[in-house]
Amino acid sequence: MRRLLPSLALGVLLAACGKPAPSAVAGPAASGGQTPAKVKAGFIYVGPVGDYGWSNAHEQARRALQKKFPWLESVIVESVPEADSSRIIDRLVSEQKCDIVFTTSFGYMDATLAAGKRHPGKKFMHCSGFKRDANVGTYFAELYQMYYLNGLMAGALSKSGQAGYVAAHPIPEVVRHINAFALGMKEANPKAQVHVKWLYSWYDPAKAKEAAESLVSEGCDALAFTEDSPAVIQVAEERMKQGQPVYAFSHYSPMQKFGENSVVSGQLVDWGILYEEVLLRVYTGIWDNRDWFWMAREGAALLGGEFGAPVNPKFIEPLKAKTLNDPILGKISAYDLVLKRLAQMSEPSVLFDPFTGPIQDQKGTLRLKPGERAPLGSLLSVDWFVQNVVGDIPRK
Amino acid sequence: MNASFGLGAETLSRSLAAATPLLLGTLGEITAERSGVLNLGVEGMMAAGAVAGFSAAHATGSPWIGLAAAIGAGAALALVHAFFSVTLKANQIVCGIALTMLGLGISGVWGRAFVGTPLACRFQAVLWSRDPVFYLAVVLTAALSWLLFRTRWGVAVRSVGENPLAADAAGLPVDRIRILCTAFGGAMAGMAGGYLSLVYIPSWIEGMTAGRGWIVIGLTIFAGWKPWKAFAGALLFGGIDVSQYLFQDHCSPNFLKMLPYAATLLALLASGRSLHGASAPPAALAVPYRKGER
Numbered sequence: 001m002r003r004l005l006p007s008l009a010l011g012v013l014l015a016a017c018g019k020p021a022p023s024a025v026a027g028p029a030a031s032g033g034q035t036p037a038k039v040k041a042g043f044i045y046v047g048p049v050g051d052y053g054w055s056n057a058h059e060q061a062r063r064a065l066q067k068k069f070p071w072l073e074s075v076i077v078e079s080v081p082e083a084d085s086s087r088i089i090d091r092l093v094s095e096q097k098c099d100i101v102f103t104t105s106f107g108y109m110d111a112t113l114a115a116g117k118r119h120p121g122k123k124f125m126h127c128s129g130f131k132r133d134a135n136v137g138t139y140f141a142e143l144y145q146m147y148y149l150n151g152l153m154a155g156a157l158s159k160s161g162q163a164g165y166v167a168a169h170p171i172p173e174v175v176r177h178i179n180a181f182a183l184g185m186k187e188a189n190p191k192a193q194v195h196v197k198w199l200y201s202w203y204d205p206a207k208a209k210e211a212a213e214s215l216v217s218e219g220c221d222a223l224a225f226t227e228d229s230p231a232v233i234q235v236a237e238e239r240m241k242q243g244q245p246v247y248a249f250s251h252y253s254p255m256q257k258f259g260e261n262s263v264v265s266g267q268l269v270d271w272g273i274l275y276e277e278v279l280l281r282v283y284t285g286i287w288d289n290r291d292w293f294w295m296a297r298e299g300a301a302l303l304g305g306e307f308g309a310p311v312n313p314k315f316i317e318p319l320k321a322k323t324l325n326d327p328i329l330g331k332i333s334a335y336d337l338v339l340k341r342l343a344q345m346s347e348p349s350v351l352f353d354p355f356t357g358p359i360q361d362q363k364g365t366l367r368l369k370p371g372e373r374a375p376l377g378s379l380l381s382v383d384w385f386v387q388n389v390v391g392d393i394p395r396k
Numbered sequence: 397m398n399a400s401f402g403l404g405a406e407t408l409s410r411s412l413a414a415a416t417p418l419l420l421g422t423l424g425e426i427t428a429e430r431s432g433v434l435n436l437g438v439e440g441m442m443a444a445g446a447v448a449g450f451s452a453a454h455a456t457g458s459p460w461i462g463l464a465a466a467i468g469a470g471a472a473l474a475l476v477h478a479f480f481s482v483t484l485k486a487n488q489i490v491c492g493i494a495l496t497m498l499g500l501g502i503s504g505v506w507g508r509a510f511v512g513t514p515l516a517c518r519f520q521a522v523l524w525s526r527d528p529v530f531y532l533a534v535v536l537t538a539a540l541s542w543l544l545f546r547t548r549w550g551v552a553v554r555s556v557g558e559n560p561l562a563a564d565a566a567g568l569p570v571d572r573i574r575i576l577c578t579a580f581g582g583a584m585a586g587m588a589g590g591y592l593s594l595v596y597i598p599s600w601i602e603g604m605t606a607g608r609g610w611i612v613i614g615l616t617i618f619a620g621w622k623p624w625k626a627f628a629g630a631l632l633f634g635g636i637d638v639s640q641y642l643f644q645d646h647c648s649p650n651f652l653k654m655l656p657y658a659a660t661l662l663a664l665l666a667s668g669r670s671l672h673g674a675s676a677p678p679a680a681l682a683v684p685y686r687k688g689e690r
Contacts, residue, residue, distance in 0.1 A: 050511045050602030198649045205597045214641035258514045
């Protein structure tokens with residue numbers, strides 16, 4: 001032991017001389033002067049990282065970045081009730097010495113803003129909110145474009161023309177996604193309808209399963225959903241195995257493996273690409289308090305039931321076999337139309353948006369004039385269903 | 397007509413599936429409480445059973461081994477409760493709630509590796525395309541009814557729960573019977589959890605028990621500590637759970653969401669009237685028995 005110590009010390013000394021200090025590696029750090037050699041990021045999640053949706057998706061992104069960047073150190077606190085968030089943010093800043101704190105639930109908005117005032121030297125990023133401050137930015141990855149594409153595929157595949165949607169809460173985000181799905185479905189089948197069941201929960205596999213079963217027994221043969229578990233997909237897969245075709249669209253996480261025979265596609269989120277951008281900006285000292293609202297164009301919203309496959313290969317042929325008539329593109333297969341729309345929405349100038357008029361609500365009132373694109377603000381506060389949705393938005 | 401018949405049959409079939417975990421858990425809790433041990437840790441034991449069942453079935457490819465692991469995990473946690481509340485005579489309510497937290501915590505950590513993993517193996521349907529665990533639950537209901545009320549063993553369990561002093565005087569090993577009944581209760585709660593992760597929603601996700609453990613405790617009172625009534629109660633609650641989505645187009649979802657809880661209150665009100673007599677709780681429920689004290 002005694003002999004080991006000096007050699008250990010020598011080793012450390014050699015290593016210190018041999019390797020340049022981290023700050024010297026990163027160019028801007030040396031020149032900028034304010035850039036820390038390390039960045040410590042804190043993440044606050046509203047759910048357990050063991051859900052299979054929202055919190056899990058953020059955690060996957062964090063873990064990937066933690067591996068990728070040697071200068072990044074990160075800590076998480078999971079299952080934080082909104083009422084406790086203020087205390088947890090303070091702990092991450094004061095005890096953990098985080099340089100930046102990401103608060104990943106809408107309900108953390110005011111607590112994040114207040115923390116920004118208390119800790120002017122630190123940075124904060126609030127997910128899905130709309131309030132900013134000098135040191136508080138906001139970010140979100142929005143998926144309505146992918147819901148529209150899923151609706152297109154549902155409309156092309158469904159025999160009954162009836163799709164079911166298992167919905168979490170009657171809030172604008174979910175209403176927007178249902179609308180986008182219904183618009184896509186209508187494009188493939190003008191008579192198609194979308195039936196909605198409400199769960200009043202972001203996460204309740206048993207309830208989601210029962211709601212999906214109800215929809216199927218009422219005649220729906222395509223299922224989409226907003227709920228953080230694969231329960232709805234398992235319902236479709238069971239039916240598929242019994243010989244009754246029910247198509248499912250995966251939500252948020254790669255759930256295709258829960259339904260190889262029934263999952264056509266789905267929407268996926270890549271928080272990693274957004275976190276990487278924000279953290280690099282912190283590291284290089286050019287962070288600012290902007291609002292990051294990322295979709296297909298930025299690569300945060302992806303199509304597919306698993307990463308790397310926009311459409312389950314099993315359904316490519318059936319989708320190619322279905323010919324649609326597009327007013328601009330003419331005769332085109334459903335599969336080609338999906339890929340075309342995806343490409344258009346991924347263009348820097350976003351050549352296509354699902355919420356383009358004429359769009360009528362359930363009562364037949366014209367909400368968007370022909371050719372008019374819905375402004376982002378109206379999408380973020382939408383409280384009406386498009387014409388081919390069956391069901392009400394419960395009012396408080 | 398035919399369609400509505402089909403819908404009715406399907407609703408009943410799904411109600412039975414939703415009722416199975418509730419029934420399994422309630423049978424276990426009835427046994428434990430009949431022996432005088434209140435175990436509020438059902439939710440935790442269920443969660444542990446769910447993750448143990450899933451991980452064992454995933455590793456071995458056999459749902460039966462999964463179910464056995466679920467039973468074992470539930471029983472192991474229940475033994476913790478038995479050690480504190482029976483052997484050390486600690487407060488059963490506090491122990492039970494601690495057990496819930498322990499079970500939920502352990503299952504969350506243990507299950508982290510299985511989130512997002514589909515289960516490859518399933519039970520073979522045995523009769524009318526139902527899973528074997530459902531039939532096992534029915535058989536267990538009958539067996540437990542018979543055991544508790546028609547055998548010497550049942551008399552021993554019930555007398556330990558009603559009057560441990562007299563039972564002790566009659567030569568019954570009070571603590572040993574209570575420990576065994578608590579362990580059996582845990583095994584059943586574990587099996588209920590296994591049903592969730594192996595049959596009902598074949599996957600593991602944290603928090604998948606979603607309060608069923610607490611419904612089990614309500615059902616135990618609702619059933620008046622009788623296995624057959626537990627079957628009826630579990631079916632009622634499963635049915636409410638299943639049918640609330642059928643009526644959502646015609647009725648406010650807020651009202652429908654309230655139904656299971658309203659039903660609980662009504663059930664308690666109804667059973668409250670008969671809490672004396674046949675549906676009375678075991679007299680020594682939640683009272684630790686100390687030898688030589690009165």
